[in-house]
Structures are given as structure tokens and as C-alpha cells.
Amino acid sequence: MRGRPAALPAPGYQAPDRLVLDEGRCTVTFTSEDGRVSQDYDFTCMPVDRELQVAFARAFDRRTGPSGTCKSVSSANGCYYGLRTFAQCLSGLPFPPSRPDQLRPAHLESYRTKYAGQRTLAQRLGGVKRTLRAVEGTDDAFTSALRSGGITRDRAPKVSSYSPEEFRRIMTAARSEARATAARIREHRELVEQWRSGTIDRELDSERWQLGQLLDHVETTGDVPRMHRSNGNSYLPYDLAKRWTVRDLIPMVLLTWRDAMPFLVLLVGLTGQNGGTIIDAPAAVHRPDGGVGGTANGIVELVKPRRGHRSHMPVVLADLPDWLSTGERDEETGPSLSTRDELHTPLGVFLLTRELTEPVRRITGSDRLMAVRGRKGFRVGRPSGAGLLGTAVAAWSRRAGLTSISPTGSAMPREGEVSLPRLRLTVLEQRQQAIAHTDQVLANEYLGRDRGNITAYQQLVARVLDDQVVRARASALMPVLTAADLELARERPGDVAARYGVDIPVLKRMLAGDLDTVLGACTDHRGGSHAPPGQPCRASFMRCLDCPCARATPQHLTVQILVLDGLDSHRAEMPPARWAQRFALPHAQLAELVSRHPPAAVTHARDEATSADRRLAERFLARELDHT
Numbered sequence: 001m002r003g004r005p006a007a008l009p010a011p012g013y014q015a016p017d018r019l020v021l022d023e024g025r026c027t028v029t030f031t032s033e034d035g036r037v038s039q040d041y042d043f044t045c046m047p048v049d050r051e052l053q054v055a056f057a058r059a060f061d062r063r064t065g066p067s068g069t070c071k072s073v074s075s076a077n078g079c080y081y082g083l084r085t086f087a088q089c090l091s092g093l094p095f096p097p098s099r100p101d102q103l104r105p106a107h108l109e110s111y112r113t114k115y116a117g118q119r120t121l122a123q124r125l126g127g128v129k130r131t132l133r134a135v136e137g138t139d140d141a142f143t144s145a146l147r148s149g150g151i152t153r154d155r156a157p158k159v160s161s162y163s164p165e166e167f168r169r170i171m172t173a174a175r176s177e178a179r180a181t182a183a184r185i186r187e188h189r190e191l192v193e194q195w196r197s198g199t200i201d202r203e204l205d206s207e208r209w210q211l212g213q214l215l216d217h218v219e220t221t222g223d224v225p226r227m228h229r230s231n232g233n234s235y236l237p238y239d240l241a242k243r244w245t246v247r248d249l250i251p252m253v254l255l256t257w258r259d260a261m262p263f264l265v266l267l268v269g270l271t272g273q274n275g276g277t278i279i280d281a282p283a284a285v286h287r288p289d290g291g292v293g294g295t296a297n298g299i300v301e302l303v304k305p306r307r308g309h310r311s312h313m314p315v316v317l318a319d320l321p322d323w324l325s326t327g328e329r330d331e332e333t334g335p336s337l338s339t340r341d342e343l344h345t346p347l348g349v350f351l352l353t354r355e356l357t358e359p360v361r362r363i364t365g366s367d368r369l370m371a372v373r374g375r376k377g378f379r380v381g382r383p384s385g386a387g388l389l390g391t392a393v394a395a396w397s398r399r400a401g402l403t404s405i406s407p408t409g410s411a412m413p414r415e416g417e418v419s420l421p422r423l424r425l426t427v428l429e430q431r432q433q434a435i436a437h438t439d440q441v442l443a444n445e446y447l448g449r450d451r452g453n454i455t456a457y458q459q460l461v462a463r464v465l466d467d468q469v470v471r472a473r474a475s476a477l478m479p480v481l482t483a484a485d486l487e488l489a490r491e492r493p494g495d496v497a498a499r500y501g502v503d504i505p506v507l508k509r510m511l512a513g514d515l516d517t518v519l520g521a522c523t524d525h526r527g528g529s530h531a532p533p534g535q536p537c538r539a540s541f542m543r544c545l546d547c548p549c550a551r552a553t554p555q556h557l558t559v560q561i562l563v564l565d566g567l568d569s570h571r572a573e574m575p576p577a578r579w580a581q582r583f584a585l586p587h588a589q590l591a592e593l594v595s596r597h598p599p600a601a602v603t604h605a606r607d608e609a610t611s612a613d614r615r616l617a618e619r620f621l622a623r624e625l626d627h628t
Helices: 050-064 073-091 105-114 121-132 140-146 164-197 206-221 246-253 257-271 275-279 305-310 346-364 388-399 420-431 439-449 454-474 483-491 493-499 504-511 541-546 554-572 576-595 599-607 611-621
Strands: 019-022 025-031 038-042 297-303 312-318 371-374 377-380
Touching (some): 025 050, 050 121, 105 140, 164 346, 257 275, 257 346, 257 371, 257 388, 275 297, 275 388, 346 377, 388 420, 483 493, 554 576
Antiparallel strands (some): 019 025, 297 312
16 A cells, blocks of 8 residues: 655755844744744843854754754743843853853853752753753863753652542543533534524524524634624624623534633543643544444544654553543442443543534644634634643632642642642552653652652552562472582482483583573473463563473573662662562562572672673563563
């Protein structure tokens, strides 16, 4: 099957210059990746000499350009603000620099001292350093200072996760309001279809006929028919205003900004994505299931700009989130959740939102999911002003009566208003899985600072660890040949072979290293318990630890120790509960195997590890050796 050629510029096309340097001008034009937002940044207002203005502008151009990491207007604003405040700091010095090669580490220290009292100093200084690294012509000392360690960030928890009961109340309130909104819009769109098909009698049912005509205009144009005054104001015709208001009519067939908040809350609560990522999501969805039955699923291309070259993320929206129990009681639907309820599935909420926003997308020509009607026109994607999205969600939570959802003294903003960061944090804690970030960021930046359910979380980790240790002690670990067994095998191989349940040829091959896997040797790769009888075993080599076909010799001790050390190092990179679930059992099994050797032998094996041994352990832990 052949595709179509990609769209290419016309011959001779040249991209417009982002950086403009001429008489009296020094500006950079930033354009978002989707081309919807463009903004000019003027560097002539910075109180430094022209040469530094140009150097800063070029550095800004590199950070915000196609190969840079600043992909959104907000991140470009932050980058520009950092350079401007740094320039202001330089201008207040007794002898300010005039060229890039005159910048010194002391200038960074002056900037740090000026803003030392701010909680965001670490982020501010780190952002300025990242931008200044793109400045050309600096000396080695300043370049080295830019790459030196930064300030330890304030790790005090800014938000805490919701308890299970709080999370349930939020999602229940969002579902309830979303259902009511969808029912209202669908009912009136059905009325419009009846009016268009002529099934409403104008004489016998004049009011419904007039409402259908009016809503047809709203659904087609996005606004009510208006009369215009000489002063420029407009109003609903008097005969219509006697029955309806503009605020009543528009929400009948169009999803408004106000009514879109429950849908946004549901999508964040079901996917764990950032609110900004969700509200900028495209309406297009790829359906691998073909929509023909089975488990419904779809793939949506989401964008998280601050991830840089990894900003584009194909995200699977499944029929149900994997952590949601279908046996959970729900206030609206009864004793258990129904897998057919569209508002309990991320794909269902996405498709319903797309259905309700279709008219605005058609009118505006947008491809965004959140194309809605605002008070003063249409809204497509995230608001232009910082904080407006959080304000809208907080206003919805007040209308829904959720302001008392958290006890007094919690980290909830504005005395109990629902916030998307807390909602996302709650999902991350429930799933114990990184979403649009790394496992290390999940452990250190999110779960490590969450104190919402820290006691319950610690109890969960302890319980999982105890369970896995009990399993390890109860499992039949692979037998380990001792150094004495190796000596005896040279003179009486039959005795050693019988003791370890193998024949003499297999024993000889095992001692020669011909049967090595990673953590031991396999005496029968077709007779194990992890594959059908007679079929080659395709299980992970980690399963050798308790496989009846596995045997270990002192030669395997070095790699066993390296793998054990590697599992220990993963503790700092993963959420504790996830580490316990994935690695506590093999860690306990390996620790038991290693403990069977004398301490001196363990120390010697660790000291004698070669680069090949370390590479083997690294590849094994990275799952490069697993069968696919």
C-alpha cells in the first residue's frame, strides 16, 4: 500500500528570518510548533551594550528555534524573562561587561545574590544558565561556571495527592455534570435535526419550531441572531428575548468553556496527563481496533512542549484504565461500574468530547479537541493567559460543591478548590507508573514529595516487600556447586553429577561454561517449567533463579553480585512500590544465593569483575537479552 507524497514548499522557498538585526532593531520571532501562536521579542530594551544584546538574541533564537527545547509561548516567555533580568543585573554593576568574552563567573554570583530571597531561585538560575550556554564567544571560566552544579531545589511538597475518597468524589461530580451537559446538548441537537427535516409542525407546535430555527442558527454560526444598535452593541431580538436569553441558547447545542471543565477533569483523572497537554490535544484519533468490536482503543498524538525533541507522544486511550476496578461502587450507576459507560473510560470521554465540540471545530476550522464557545467568542486549546485554566477548574469545583473536599491545612489551593496538578499526582500514585516523564522524575519529583497518603503508601511498600521475601524463602532456588564440588568433579564426576541431578556429559559441559545463561547454567532448556514440554524455554533469564533445570557454580558469582547491585541501584530510580512489585522477589533470591558463598569469596568476586562482566549485567538488567 503506497502513501501520498509529503507536502513540500514551492521551489525557491526560504523560511523567514527569525532573528532580525538591522539599524536600531534586534528582535526574535517565536512561533509555536503548530503555527497557531507567534510572538516577537525585543532585545534592544535590555540595558546592556549592543554586542551583548545581539549575543543574547542569538542564544534565545537557538533555545526557541526548531532544534531548541523551548516549544511553547510560556517557556519562551520564561527564557526571555531570565535573559532580561540577567541583563538588568549586569547593568547595575560598577563595571558592567559589554561583550560576551567579558562575562565572568562573578556575574552569575551577582545574579544569584540579587534573587537569593526567592523560593524559585533554583529554577530561575538554572533557566538562565541553560540559555547562556548558547551564547557564543564566552571564555572557558564562564563556560565552566554555566555547567557547574546548580542550587538544590526546595523539595517541600507543594501539593499532595487526593485520598481515594476525595478522588472518587471529584470524578463522580465531574461525571454527573458531564452526563447532564451531554444529555442537554444531544436533546437539543435532536430538536435541530427534527426542525431541519420538517417533522415539527410550525402551526401546531410553534414554540418548538421557533426554538429549532433559533438553535439551527446557533449550531451553524456559533451565535444567536442579533440586532445591532448604532453604538455598536448588539442584542437578541425582542420577540426571542421574551422567551430565552443568550446564556440559555448557546449552551443548548454548543459545549461552552464553562461546561468543558468536567470533561477536562475526567480526561486528566483517567489518563494522568497534564491539563495543558489534554486541552491542547488534537481531535484526530487513530482506531487500531477498527471500531468493529472487542476492546475499544484509540491512539492520540499528544504534545508536551517542555519535553523538547520528545514532546510528541502517541498515547493509547483504552476502554478502561488498567487501575480502575469494575467492582467499585458508583453513586450514579449503582453497585458496580459498567464497562459500557463512556464516562468511565478515557476513550469514551474523548469521543464524547469530540462529538460535543464538533460544531465549533467546523465553524473555526480548528483541529483541536477542546474547541468550545466562550463568553466573548470561541476558545480553541489552552487559554492565552497563565493561570486561566486553573481558575476555570477551581470555579467549576466551587459550583460542584467540592470546596470542602480536603481538610483544613491541606496543600489544596484556595481552601479546597480542585486543582489539576493534584489530580494528576493522584493518578500517578494510583498507577505507580511514569506518564510523560521518566521513572526517576516520577520517584523524585512527584511521589517523593507527595505527603497526601504517605502512611498508606509506606504500608503498601512494606507489605509488598514482606510478601516477596516470603516467596523468595519458600521458593526452591537453583542448587549451587561449591569449590569443593569442583575439585571432586575432576576425580569422581559421577558422584557430583548424581548429587546435583545431572548426567556426567551435562556436568562437564556445565563446568566448561557451555551451558551458561546469565545467573547460572541451564541443564535442559527444553524441560523447564516455563514452556510447554519439548519446547525451547523463552522465559527471562531472571526466571532461572528458581527453575529446576538451573545450576550455579562459583564462576557465576561475579555476575550474580553485579546484578544484585544493579537491582539495588534501581531503588533510587523507581517508585518504591513499583520496585517492590518488579524486583523485590529476584533481589531476595539473589541475596540468598550470594549468601551461600563465604564473605571472602564474595569480596574477591566483586573485586575481580571485568568490563565484560559489567556489560553482561547491564545488558541483562536493560532486558536486552530477553526473547521477544
